Amino acid sequence: MKILDVLSQNLSHGSRTRQPNDVVPYPEDFRGKLSHALELCTACGTCVYTCSPGAIKIDDADENVVHWIYMEDRCTFCGFCVQYCPTHALSFEKEAPAPITERSQHYISHDIVLPACKVCGRPVRVIPELTLKQLYGSPLPEEIVEAQGLCENCRQKLISKRFLKTIVFTGDPHGK
Ligand code: SF4
Numbered sequence: 001m002k003i004l005d006v007l008s009q010n011l012s013h014g015s016r017t018r019q020p021n022d023v024v025p026y027p028e029d030f031r032g033k034l035s036h037a038l039e040l041c042t043a044c045g046t047c048v049y050t051c052s053p054g055a056i057k058i059d060d061a062d063e064n065v066v067h068w069i070y071m072e073d074r075c076t077f078c079g080f081c082v083q084y085c086p087t088h089a090l091s092f093e094k095e096a097p098a099p100i101t102e103r104s105q106h107y108i109s110h111d112i113v114l115p116a117c118k119v120c121g122r123p124v125r126v127i128p129e130l131t132l133k134q135l136y137g138s139p140l141p142e143e144i145v146e147a148q149g150l151c152e153n154c155r156q157k158l159i160s161k162r163f164l165k166t167i168v169f170t171g172d173p174h175g176k
Pocket residue numbers: 036040041042043044045046047048084085086087088089090
């Protein structure tokens with residue numbers, strides 16, 4: 001009986017059999033190949049922290065360049081790195097990764113050149129603006145904007161200077 005239904009439907013509406021070229025669209029949240037946008041990456045390391053199988057690593061042995069490395073053969077496509085990357089540098093493509101036959105073809109290795117500190121010129125691991133806004137609100141407080149682009153040492157110096165100024169002017173270390 002069923003076959004008669006199918007035949008009558010095919011006769012009235014045309015065949016519903018998929019042809020080889022009829023590509024099934026990927027679902028909206030399909031997790032295909034991982035893509036890393038080098039220009040958006042600040043080498044903050046959040047993705048390394050969220051990746052439990054250790055598929056992403058950051059090699060910062062060099063002073064001015066951070067090497068961001070992804071090993072697809074360790075990836076479980078859980079999506080945590082994409083979800084938590086503060087600059088949206090990570091995303092999934094709408095294409096399934098190819099089967100792994102040669103390990104080296106399933107590596108992404110990107111070099112992130114660190115910007116120089118505004119004051120002393122040392123390399124800086126920049127905190128993404130989005131992360132700062134999540135921490136301090138938007139618009140960012142003036143003192144945070146002032147500290148942006150400074151290395152750890154220069155940030156500490158700036159904070160000490162502010163602290164001393166507050167004590168000198170108000171006699172109160174909390175500035176009240
Ligand atoms: S979380 Fe995003 S910005 Fe941070 S290192 Fe990973 S890819 Fe780069």
